[in-house]
Amino acid sequence: MADGRAGINAELVRQLVAEQFPQWARLPVAPVPVDGWDNRTYRLGPELTVRLPSADGYVPAVAKESRWLPVLAEGLPLPIPEIVAEGRPSRHFGRPWSVRRWIPGEVSTPTTVADHARFADRLAEFLLALQAIDAEAGPPAGAHSFYRGAPLSHYDDQTRRCLAAAADRIDVDRVAGLWQEALSTGWDRPPVWFHGDIAAGNLLLRDGELAAVIDFGTSGVGDPACDLVISWTFLDRPGRAAYRSAMAQDEACWARARGWALWKALLGLDGPAAAENIAVIEAVLNDAG
Numbered sequence: 001m002a003d004g005r006a007g008i009n010a011e012l013v014r015q016l017v018a019e020q021f022p023q024w025a026r027l028p029v030a031p032v033p034v035d036g037w038d039n040r041t042y043r044l045g046p047e048l049t050v051r052l053p054s055a056d057g058y059v060p061a062v063a064k065e066s067r068w069l070p071v072l073a074e075g076l077p078l079p080i081p082e083i084v085a086e087g088r089p090s091r092h093f094g095r096p097w098s099v100r101r102w103i104p105g106e107v108s109t110p111t112t113v114a115d116h117a118r119f120a121d122r123l124a125e126f127l128l129a130l131q132a133i134d135a136e137a138g139p140p141a142g143a144h145s146f147y148r149g150a151p152l153s154h155y156d157d158q159t160r161r162c163l164a165a166a167a168d169r170i171d172v173d174r175v176a177g178l179w180q181e182a183l184s185t186g187w188d189r190p191p192v193w194f195h196g197d198i199a200a201g202n203l204l205l206r207d208g209e210l211a212a213v214i215d216f217g218t219s220g221v222g223d224p225a226c227d228l229v230i231s232w233t234f235l236d237r238p239g240r241a242a243y244r245s246a247m248a249q250d251e252a253c254w255a256r257a258r259g260w261a262l263w264k265a266l267l268g269l270d271g272p273a274a275a276e277n278i279a280v281i282e283a284v285l286n287d288a289g
Contacts, residue, residue, distance in 0.1 A: 182259025
């Protein structure tokens, strides 16, 4: 990804590090090859990264991850980000930021996963371990998680506007029916930890196997249905079957997961990934029967 998005570039990172963490001032700084949207990430020498929120809306995740990642790490079977220093806002960059330990691995793609069913089983093991961590004091789903983990009704108006604009591209009646089905259900058990953005860019591989899970910026405590969306956005048919079996969620949870997948895909119908999002919608419809 090109350097300099959101007013953040390598020179700014060097300046911030030199001012606040002079012990690392001589380390080289370079953008990572594959970056996210909510944050910009830079390598800092061979063992560290610097992560900076790209807009004010992503700032709450900084303190949340600093508080909770060490707690979550103790109960998880795979590495997650380790924060080694917390950067403060300054005249050069007005948001908090963090320095983290580098996690080796490559961003996952459907073609680099060695075996989708095995990958799905490993991912399910991770997420079930996450759900098993004590959630009593965790951050309830809300604005900080962009309402992942909260009721889908928060996005009802937006989804219906997207449906009204998509009549010539998708089966609007079927999608609307699945959306309504998703809205009619709810998580009726104690809230659990969810990741909130189980997507290819946040799942690292080594030798084709799932090796780490990163980016807990939309994590929180609530309904875990949002963590099932990868079933249609990434996994092949055997992987989808393995994931459904291993996650052991009821049909109502899967109905809400379909809702989350449809909402996100509908938002992208007018963007550069329109064909990819139509494919997600079709996968959801096919899976729903």
